[in-house]
Amino acid sequence: MSRFDSLFGFIRDHYRSDAAIPLHAPAFIGQEKTYVMDTLDSTFVSSVGAYVDQFEQRMAAYTGSARAVATVNGTAALQVALRIAGVSAGDYVITQPLTFIATCNAIAYCSATPIFIDVDRTTLGLSPQAMDEWLQQNAQLDDQGRCVHRADGRVIRACLPMHTFGHPCDLDGLMTVCSRWHLGLVEDAAEALGSRYRGQHAGTFGRLGTLSFNGNKILTTGGGGMILANEADGQRAKHLTTTAKVPHPYEYDHDELGYNFRLPNLNAALGCAQLEQLDVFLAEKRQLAAEYAEHLADSELTFVSEPPHCESNYWLNAVLCPNASARQALLEASNQSGIMMRPVWRLMNELTMYQQAPAGDLSEARWLADHLVNLPSGVRASIPSEAT
Numbered sequence: 001m002s003r004f005d006s007l008f009g010f011i012r013d014h015y016r017s018d019a020a021i022p023l024h025a026p027a028f029i030g031q032e033k034t035y036v037m038d039t040l041d042s043t044f045v046s047s048v049g050a051y052v053d054q055f056e057q058r059m060a061a062y063t064g065s066a067r068a069v070a071t072v073n074g075t076a077a078l079q080v081a082l083r084i085a086g087v088s089a090g091d092y093v094i095t096q097p098l099t100f101i102a103t104c105n106a107i108a109y110c111s112a113t114p115i116f117i118d119v120d121r122t123t124l125g126l127s128p129q130a131m132d133e134w135l136q137q138n139a140q141l142d143d144q145g146r147c148v149h150r151a152d153g154r155v156i157r158a159c160l161p162m163h164t165f166g167h168p169c170d171l172d173g174l175m176t177v178c179s180r181w182h183l184g185l186v187e188d189a190a191e192a193l194g195s196r197y198r199g200q201h202a203g204t205f206g207r208l209g210t211l212s213f214n215g216n217k218i219l220t221t222g223g224g225g226m227i228l229a230n231e232a233d234g235q236r237a238k239h240l241t242t243t244a245k246v247p248h249p250y251e252y253d254h255d256e257l258g259y260n261f262r263l264p265n266l267n268a269a270l271g272c273a274q275l276e277q278l279d280v281f282l283a284e285k286r287q288l289a290a291e292y293a294e295h296l297a298d299s300e301l302t303f304v305s306e307p308p309h310c311e312s313n314y315w316l317n318a319v320l321c322p323n324a325s326a327r328q329a330l331l332e333a334s335n336q337s338g339i340m341m342r343p344v345w346r347l348m349n350e351l352t353m354y355q356q357a358p359a360g361d362l363s364e365a366r367w368l369a370d371h372l373v374n375l376p377s378g379v380r381a382s383i384p385s386e387a388t
C-alpha cells in the first residue's frame, strides 16, 4: 500500500494492464511492416532511396518548415545545425542545464562551450529574462557587432533552448533577447514533434531547429533525426550530412569537410509509416494528459500543463512533488509496483565534462530537479494488453 495507490490504479486502468508499464514505448499500428519490407524487396536499404525523400518532404509539410533534412540521429542533427549557425572552435553557446546530454554534447562536438542559464518554471525551458540579465552582467557587443563574454573575450555565437518534454519555451521572449544580443537561435525540438507555439510548429522559430526519432520519442525511426531549416541552410545541411559530395554521375569529389550523417532508407520507411500515425498518437497523448490533470487535481502532486499560447505534444507527462522526500517516495513506490516513473536528468552543469562551463543562477532548474517526476506517457497500443 502506498499513498499513491489511487494514481497507480488510474495508470493501470488506463493501460488496461497488470504487466510492467514503461515510461514510453513505440507503437507500430500502421504501415510499418509494409514499408520496411518494401525497402528490403527493393534492396534500397541504405543511404539513398525514395523513403528518405518522402520522409523529408512530408516532415517539412507537417512542420511548415521550408526544408527538412533527415539525419542518423538527433544529436548529429544538432551538431550540424550549430555548425551551420556559425558555431566554431572556441565559441560559447547559451543553453539550459535542464536537458538531455545530447544538447550539450552537440555544442562540445563543435569545440564550443555551453553557458548554462536558468529555466522558467512554467515552460521548463530556457528563461529569456534570466538570459538577458546574465548577458547584461557578463557580455557586450564588440565593434563588429558580435556578442562577447567580457571575462575572456570569446564570442557567444548562439542560443540553444530545448522544449522540455514537448512543452514549448517562451519563443517570443527568446527571439527578442537573441536579436538584441545578435545570437543565432537554434531550437532543440527533439522532444517536441507535434508541439506548437501560437499555432506554429516548435523548431521552426529559430534559424534552425532539430528533431529526434529515437526509440523513446513520440515518433521513431529506430534511430534518426531531422534538421528543420530555410531553403539555403537546408541545402547546406543536406550537403554537410552527405559527406559534402559534389553531385556527379560517377566522380568522387567533396568540396569541404562533411559527415556521413544521413538517415538510411530502411529507417526512413519506418518514419513514413509512423508519421501517418502521428495525429492519432497526439490525440491520445493529449487525452491522457487531460485525464492525469483531472485525476491529480486534488492530490499532493501538481500536474505540469502546457504553457500559455502553446499546444504541447505531452511527449512525457510530468508532476511536481511537494518536496524532495515525496519525490523519492513516489519514485520508489511506482518502480516497485512495476510502473516506471523517472526523475529528471542530472543537471548538465553538475556533470564532470561541463562543471567548468560558465553558469548563471540556476535555482529554478535545481528546484525542478528536486521536485519533478515523469509519468508513463506512451500510447495504449505500445503496451500489450492483458488477455481477457
Ligand SMILES: *Cc1c(COP(=O)(O)O)cnc(C)c1O
Pocket: 073, 074, 075, 076, 099, 100, 102, 103, 162, 188, 190, 191, 211, 212, 213, 214, 224, 225
Ligand atoms: C532525444 C534527444 C536528443 C537527440 O537524441 P538522439 O538519441 O541523438 O536522437 C537531443 N536532445 C534532447 C533534449 C533529446 O531528448
